[in-house]
Amino acid sequence: MLESESAVQPLREWARSLSERSGELVPQFDPAEAGVDAKLLFLQEAPGPMTNAGSRRRGSGFISVDNNDATAEAVWRARDAAGLHDGFLAWNIVPWYLGAASRKPTAREVAEGAQATLELLSLLPYLEVVALAGRYAQAGWQRHIAPVVGEDVVTVNVWHPSPLSLNQPGRRAAFNSSMVGLSGVLRES
Numbered sequence: 001m002l003e004s005e006s007a008v009q010p011l012r013e014w015a016r017s018l019s020e021r022s023g024e025l026v027p028q029f030d031p032a033e034a035g036v037d038a039k040l041l042f043l044q045e046a047p048g049p050m051t052n053a054g055s056r057r058r059g060s061g062f063i064s065v066d067n068n069d070a071t072a073e074a075v076w077r078a079r080d081a082a083g084l085h086d087g088f089l090a091w092n093i094v095p096w097y098l099g100a101a102s103r104k105p106t107a108r109e110v111a112e113g114a115q116a117t118l119e120l121l122s123l124l125p126y127l128e129v130v131a132l133a134g135r136y137a138q139a140g141w142q143r144h145i146a147p148v149v150g151e152d153v154v155t156v157n158v159w160h161p162s163p164l165s166l167n168q169p170g171r172r173a174a175f176n177s178s179m180v181g182l183s184g185v186l187r188e189s
Contacts, residue, residue, distance in 0.1 A: 007035030010123055015095070018116055024096030029089065030065070039087035039128045039186055042075065043117070045136040045160060046094040046105050065090065074161040074172075078179040087186060089124070093117055093140040105136055114144030121145075127153060129185050131178070134160025156182060 011029045019026040027047045029035065048069055065076035079088065094105040094113035105113070117140075121127065130153055132138040138157050146155075158178040159171045166172040 005031040005035065007037045008033070010036050011120075014120065014123060018095060018119075022096060022112075022116075026096045029091070034087050034089050036123055037087065037126055038089035038124050039126050040084065040089065040182060041121075041124065041127055041130045042088065042090045042133060043130055043137045043141070044071075044090070044092045044133045046092050046109075046113075047097045048072075070163045071161050074163075074166055074175070078161070078176045081176060082179040082183040084179060084183050084186070087126070091117070091120065093137045095120075110136060110140040111144055114140045117141075118145060118148055121149065121153070129154040129156060129182060131156050131158050131182055133158050134162075134165065154185065156185070158182075 008029055008031045015026045015028055018024075034040075048071060065072050065079065075090065079085070092113070094109050095116050096113075098105060098109070130141070132141050132155055137160075141155060156178065159165050159175045161175060166175055
């Protein structure tokens with residue numbers, strides 16, 4: 001599927017180029033997602049362990065809601081309940097694998113990742129809204145991306161979908177509600 005899905009090919013080439021330029025492991029985009037036809041970019045912190053196909057506990061090699069981890073499951077369940085099936089693309093403000101999920105990105109990594117995210121935005125001509133999932137995505141966008149793109153892109157802050165975040169009182173319901181709201185924004189366009 002990855003080889004044949006035309007909407008994903010430009011992103012696949014970009015991710016490969018980014019990996020070569022940075023010397024970092026950059027997971028691929030999910031071929032089942034919208035690719036360059038994305039209307040919604042769901043921007044998280046950094047790829048989790050289940051995106052690393054070369055780790056001891058083998059991951060998929062993709063940024064995907066189908067990965068075998070609780071964060072991916074939370075996004076999938078909320079997306080499904082909200083009817084967010086079309087036009088969705090998941091990615092990370094720091095697009096390369098950092099290692100253990102407990103390792104948080106440094107300010108430098110967020111700044112470098114934001115520059116890569118700006119490149120990605122240029123490949124998404126139909127983009128309408130960016131969901132900024134968690135503090136790192138939100139702060140990175142505000143500091144490094146918003147000054148460049150201005151108000152050309154609508155952003156919505158949502159909780160990070162990790163168990164550590166969503167298991168706090170009220171957060172899972174707020175996250176699910178945010179996903180319904182995102183679905184409504186896309187339907188209005």
